Amino acid sequence: EADIYQTPRYLVIGTGKKITLECSQTMGHDKMYWYQQDPGMELHLIHYSYGVNSTEKGDLSSESTVSRIRTEHFPLTLESARPSHTSQYLCASSESGGTYEQYFGPGTRLTVT
């Protein structure tokens, strides 16, 4: 079944640790995105990729980095986690042509203590 997966679903980690949030999709979509969402607030785009070896920063400034070595995989990395990074991180993907809707994964709830 075509889908988009995120791991881990929940992560509690101490300040200063390096973390990678995983995102994979089996829909063959070229475009992938990372959004950040705080409780009661709107989603904000932090990174996007329109294909392999292509990554860009979004509207919301973020200290995270991303890579796109394979079409189906779009991991997000925080080199040194801080309490201000506590948030929900949502990965999404969309196809190249035709309709433009994005399909979201279940999200990773990150807590940095």
Add this chain to the structure above:
Amino acid sequence: EDQVTQSPEALRLQEGESSSLNCSYTVSGLRGLFWYRQDPGKGPEFLFTLYSAGEEKEKERLKATLTKKESFLHITAPKPEDSATYLCAVQLSNSGYALNFGKGTSLLVTP
């Protein structure tokens, strides 16, 4: 500045009590307007895309409409399982494929 505003912030309905959620937008160059449903602790679930004023789409008890300034999500005879946060997002024709989201309307339907 491009903006997406949703109202009301929260809505409580009795089962069977129809109502509408509003999404108003002030953007230049709309490529599409999207409605999503989000359950607590989960990612948004795609509902509808609307591309031009006058367009309408339906799915079960939900119907989305679009004008040049706003979109409505009409909920007919809602059930408790329709309780969720409904998100509106716009995609601009001059800024790639990213979505600009509103803050959402939290809907609670009681039996």
